[in-house]
Amino acid sequence: MESYTKNLKQFWSLYKRNHAAVIGLLLVLFYVAVAAAAPILAPIDPFTTGPSSFAPPSDQFPMGTDDLGRDIYSGVLHGARISLSIGFIAATISYLVGVIVGAFSGYYGGKVDDILMRITEAFQVIPVLVLALVIITLFQPTLWNIAFTIGILAWPGTARLVRAEFLSLKQQEFVEAARSIGYSNMKIVFQEILPNAIPPAIVNTSLQVANAILLEAGLGFLGLSDPNVMSWGFLLRNAQRFLRHGWWLSVFPGVSISLVVIGLNLVGDGLNDALNPRLKQR
Amino acid sequence: MPRELWGYIAKRALEAIPLFFFIIIVSFTLVHLAPGDPVVRMIGEGVSISPELYNKVRAEMGLDRPIYEQLLAYLQKVIQGDLGFSYFYNQPVANLIAERLLATLLLMFTAMSISSVIGILLGVVSSQKPYSKTDNFFTTLSLVGYSLPLFWTGQIFILVFAIGLGLLPAQGFVSLRTTLFGFDYVIDVLSHLVLPASTYALYSLALMTRLTRASMLETLRKDFILTARSKGLADRTVIFRHGLRNALLPVVTIMGINFGFMLAGSVLVETVFSWPGLGRLLYDAITGRDYTTVMGMLIIISTMVIISNLIVDIAYAYIDPRISHR
Numbered sequence: 359m360e361s362y363t364k365n366l367k368q369f370w371s372l373y374k375r376n377h378a379a380v381i382g383l384l385l386v387l388f389y390v391a392v393a394a395a396a397p398i399l400a401p402i403d404p405f406t407t408g409p410s411s412f413a414p415p416s417d418q419f420p421m422g423t424d425d426l427g428r429d430i431y432s433g434v435l436h437g438a439r440i441s442l443s444i445g446f447i448a449a450t451i452s453y454l455v456g457v458i459v460g461a462f463s464g465y466y467g468g469k470v471d472d473i474l475m476r477i478t479e480a481f482q483v484i485p486v487l488v489l490a491l492v493i494i495t496l497f498q499p500t501l502w503n504i505a506f507t508i509g510i511l512a513w514p515g516t517a518r519l520v521r522a523e524f525l526s527l528k529q530q531e532f533v534e535a536a537r538s539i540g541y542s543n544m545k546i547v548f549q550e551i552l553p554n555a556i557p558p559a560i561v562n563t564s565l566q567v568a569n570a571i572l573l574e575a576g577l578g579f580l581g582l583s584d585p586n587v588m589s590w591g592f593l594l595r596n597a598q599r600f601l602r603h604g605w606w607l608s609v610f611p612g613v614s615i616s617l618v619v620i621g622l623n624l625v626g627d628g629l630n631d632a633l634n635p636r637l638k639q640r
Numbered sequence: 641m642p643r644e645l646w647g648y649i650a651k652r653a654l655e656a657i658p659l660f661f662f663i664i665i666v667s668f669t670l671v672h673l674a675p676g677d678p679v680v681r682m683i684g685e686g687v688s689i690s691p692e693l694y695n696k697v698r699a700e701m702g703l704d705r706p707i708y709e710q711l712l713a714y715l716q717k718v719i720q721g722d723l724g725f726s727y728f729y730n731q732p733v734a735n736l737i738a739e740r741l742l743a744t745l746l747l748m749f750t751a752m753s754i755s756s757v758i759g760i761l762l763g764v765v766s767s768q769k770p771y772s773k774t775d776n777f778f779t780t781l782s783l784v785g786y787s788l789p790l791f792w793t794g795q796i797f798i799l800v801f802a803i804g805l806g807l808l809p810a811q812g813f814v815s816l817r818t819t820l821f822g823f824d825y826v827i828d829v830l831s832h833l834v835l836p837a838s839t840y841a842l843y844s845l846a847l848m849t850r851l852t853r854a855s856m857l858e859t860l861r862k863d864f865i866l867t868a869r870s871k872g873l874a875d876r877t878v879i880f881r882h883g884l885r886n887a888l889l890p891v892v893t894i895m896g897i898n899f900g901f902m903l904a905g906s907v908l909v910e911t912v913f914s915w916p917g918l919g920r921l922l923y924d925a926i927t928g929r930d931y932t933t934v935m936g937m938l939i940i941i942s943t944m945v946i947i948s949n950l951i952v953d954i955a956y957a958y959i960d961p962r963i964s965h966r
Contacts (some may be wrong), residue, residue, distance in 0.1 A: 485904030
């Protein structure tokens with residue numbers, strides 16, 4: 359445990375050298391806080407209609423109102439909850455599937471590897487956005503369907519990464535040692551190799567959350583968002599219909615998505631640099 | 641072309657065939673797994689269905705036959721180029737797609753050529769002094785570039801350049817209510833092309849810059865670069881003749897993958913700009929719950945991605961003969 363905190367400290371000192379990555383982390387934390395506190399910061403339900411439609415930003419409506427007089431500020435804050443939740447759930451699902459496929463593929467090799475990698479390739483061919491559109495149109499856009507679909511389509515990248523790690527790790531001495539004292543394959547895969555294969559996959563995860571948020575926004579923009587909850591994609595779909603009536607309908611939700619995604623991508627880059635410090639020291 | 645290359649092309653082409661079948665099977669499975677009546681689904685929920693039409697489509701789908709026979713019949717139809725009939729548009733889906741293909745390709749190739757040239761150039765500039773001010777500037781800029789939602793960039797372009805400044809048309813392919821010919825027509829289409837192509841190009845430019853930079857850094861570290869430098873060759877020769885030529889190999893692969901992303905992204909960009917291409921067709925089909933067209937589009941778009949990957953693989957082997965010997 360002590361060495362674990364020491365490693366973490368060392369990692370942080372490497373990470374914070376990259377100022378952009380620190381800014382990214384702050385951006386992400388800011389939005390997580392906003393999402394958590396949305397009901398307090400914006401007590402009005404984002405679907406509540408009001409008498410003043412297309413009101414520009416003012417003290418009463420910091421981000422203006424839309425065609426039905428709904429408060430955009432409230433929409434953006436409550437939308438953060440949905441977008442971030444979908445991002446994290448989808449990334450978790452894709453992470454789990456990717457790790458399992460990658461681990462078995464890399465560890466067992468041979469036929470198992472051939473078959474699993476063929477499936478992975480096949481999944482990489484179909485553009486994720488198009489397949490997600492088809493699935494969600496067929497199965498109805500509920501929150502869970504959206505998160506699950508994005509997660510189940512985004513795993514091939516993780517699988518390839520984890521597989522590559524397993525291929526090199528399984529030949530090392532500690533695996534040989536574990537085998538010689540009679541550990542089962544399952545125990546070797548999950549207890550011995552996996553903890554070592556996780557860091558590279560973690561970097562990928564922050565990018566996956568970013569992609570999932572972008573994908574959710576895109577689906578919402580095309581009309582495939584859960585009608586019962588407010589999301590950023592929904593706000594931008596509405597903005598598209600009324601571009602000529604008010605810039606604020608588009609600008610505020612769009613800036614929010616962009617900042618979160620920029621933050622997550624910066625964090626991804628920072629983690630990558632901190633894990634491979636030699637690239638930067640040259 | 642050398643013989644090994646032909647062998648390699650044949651091998652890659654054979655490997656692409658199972659992928660094609662996989663896509664057809666996926667789309668068949670989805671239609672049959674989804675809740676609701678598949679007959680109503682294939683006709684489309686936006687169409688009023690007479691009992692005659694219902695029975696006709698039901699018979700065509702062969703729903704009372706065993707499932708594997710249905711799948712075989714479906715495979716056979718798709719391979720013959722029959723993607724079904726859209727009752728929503730009252731046209732065969734293959735015709736609908738053929739009509740829209742040109743607009744999408746025009747948009748994508750315009751954007752890809754602009755972004756490839758500028759992106760590769762910026763990537764080379766960035767890689768010259770890694771982690772310098774210039775490099776950090778371009779690296780951050782490109783990160784921002786691919787973090788922005790594609791369709792939102794489009795909305796902002798419309799707000800600024802079309803609605804705000806009134807410089808360019810906001811939407812469509814040509815101006816409505818005018819009949820232009822020859823040169824005037826071309827100019828009109830081009831003015832409509834500027835905003836959607838820039839939206840696309842911004843995104844792909846960011847990716848190209850980042851990838852070229854990474855690839856250049858990798859290449860410039862190699863021994864043959866050191867050799868070239870120690871021979872006393874000019875910096876420019878080393879960077880472009882020796883460095884970039886090798887660094888471009890992975891970039892070519894990425895351009896192929898990028899093609900798939902952009903094709904999928906066309907549904908977003910073309911919706912923002914009402915560009916009458918494949919993406920807009922997919923959007924309209926989804927909005928109208930016209931599943932026959934949606935499925936046809938899934939198959940066509942995936943097939944285009946498979947073919948573009950194949951072309952990239954072959955180009956790669958042509959540029960780098962070592963590949964076909966593996």
